[in-house]
Amino acid sequence: MTYCIITHVNHIRVQDEYFAYAPYVREMNIWLKNVDIVSIVAPITKIELSTIDLPYQNAAIDFREIPELSLTSLYEVIKTVIKFPFVIWQIYNAMHSADHIHLRCPGNIGLLGCLVQLLFPNKIKTAKYAGNWDPKSTQPWSYRLQKWILSNTFLTKNMQVLVYGEWEGQSKNIKPFFTASYAESEIIAINALETENAIRLLYVGTLVSGKNPMYAIEITAELLRNGRNVKLDVYGDGPLKNDLMQFVKNNNLADAVFFHGNQNATALKEAYQNSHILVLASKSEGWPKAVAEAMFWGCIPAATSVSCVPYMIDYGNRGILLTLDLDTDVQAIEQLISNKNNFENKRILAATWSRKYTLDYFEAEIQKLLKV
DSSP states (O other): OEEEEEOOOOBEEETTEEEEEHHHHHHHHHHHTTOSEEEEEEOBOOOOOOTTEEEOOSSEEEEEEOOOOOOSSHHHHHHHHHHHHHHHHHHHHHHHTOSEEEEEESSHHHHHHHHHGGGOTTSEEEEEEOSOOOTTSOOOHHHHHHHHHHHOTTTSOSEEEEEESOOTTOOTTEEEEOOOOSOGGGOOOOOOOOSSSOEEEEEESOOSGGGOHHHHHHHHHHHHHTTOOEEEEEEOOOTTHHHHHHHHHHTTOTTTEEEEESOOHHHHHHHHHTOSEEEEOOSOOSSOHHHHHHHHTTOEEEEESOTTHHHHTGGGTSSEEEOSOHHHHHHHHHHHHHOHHHHHHHHHHHHHHHTTSOHHHHHHHHHHHHTO
């Protein structure tokens, strides 16, 4: 089978191998177990490899490099329009020679993929919409256009669209889906954690305004002011790192907030196992991987009510829905850690739910989509 991936994800070429963001590549490698040749249409970047990059495996790679597309300014729009013919031609050629077409959305490349796939109504197709599918959410016009094209079964034929969460009034080709990080064989008893002494909070994610890592620090500072013995571990990197570190220094939080940068899956797994609460105050999410991973190890998520998060934490029964009112959210966390029975019950409920979504289950569902 020749399998075609259309994606905006930046790739790094090292000799004959292609690397990209580890969570994305881990997922794609599961798809590629059932593939002979993979044709990838994506940009290539010149940055150095990091701990969060992994190579593709399991299939011969036919890589078709395209430039990045941006619509952030008039100058970028003009450059993008000039690049359009070449990008569309690369996408068309890759789709034409493929047995299965796979789109990664939302994104500028994904939008072009949505348009070009209309020319191949008889080919088997899947689309992974990794953003927020909530029909009521406010989103850029390009995202709304992608959602409309993908869910329009008159225009888009032979396509299954994988989305996060279950939403009313969806077309028949929309399939609620999930992402997995751990195998069934990794399931062990969750670590015993005390709540009487130090409470360990955790932030996992890119350090950007959309993820709102500052809120986790503000919660930590407020808990300290309330006399709680609390520590916050921050995993991830990004443009806000220096500002966050300066805030910690200016507010004398250096003994309570620790920056670990980007770490591999093993280090993150250990952090989840030994932390009480994950704090993720994102403005938008698809399937928040950090929330599902934390729950897998009994780390209770405190997350904003975006995308499928309320469904994931059962509207507060398996975690805390953050309101972004600092006093309210700190009070909710204090109530949780003050009630040992409630804390343990939430941990068990969180782990039980998350452990249904293993890599084994994920692979079985992918085989159905590939019809192998």
